[in-house]
Amino acid sequence: MEAVFYAQNVRTAFKLGAVRGVVMLAAQSAGLPVVEHSATEIKLAVTGYGRASKESVQKMVKIALALTETPYPDDASDALAAAICHLNTEKLRAQVKASYEAQTASRR
Numbered sequence: 001m002e003a004v005f006y007a008q009n010v011r012t013a014f015k016l017g018a019v020r021g022v023v024m025l026a027a028q029s030a031g032l033p034v035v036e037h038s039a040t041e042i043k044l045a046v047t048g049y050g051r052a053s054k055e056s057v058q059k060m061v062k063i064a065l066a067l068t069e070t071p072y073p074d075d076a077s078d079a080l081a082a083a084i085c086h087l088n089t090e091k092l093r094a095q096v097k098a099s100y101e102a103q104t105a106s107r108r
Contacts, residue, residue, distance in 0.1 A: 002082050003036040037085050042078075045085035057081050
């Protein structure tokens with residue numbers, strides 16, 4: 001889930017908060033973890049640049065997933081970018097953990 005840090009419109013902020021709450025409750029009810037990544041972190045993971053444009057993110061999502069068309073609407077590419085970021089982050093965490101555990105075991 002993309003971490004929200006700013007909303008210009010109060011009504012939009014309240015609606016977004018309500019939707020996020022429902023999504024978090026649904027995930028928890030299904031036994032799924034909820035992880036937040038900032039927009040900068042997502043853009044960096046997908047494009048290599050944390051301040052990349054929406055168009056750059058869309059292009060890289062299309063390339064990364066070998067899609068024939070750009071995901072539309074923008075929200076779809078944003079969601080896919082967040083998923084790509086999360087999968088890469090979790091893969092890296094697992095690799096670091098395995099490396100740490102192997103080093104710790106070899107020191108015993």
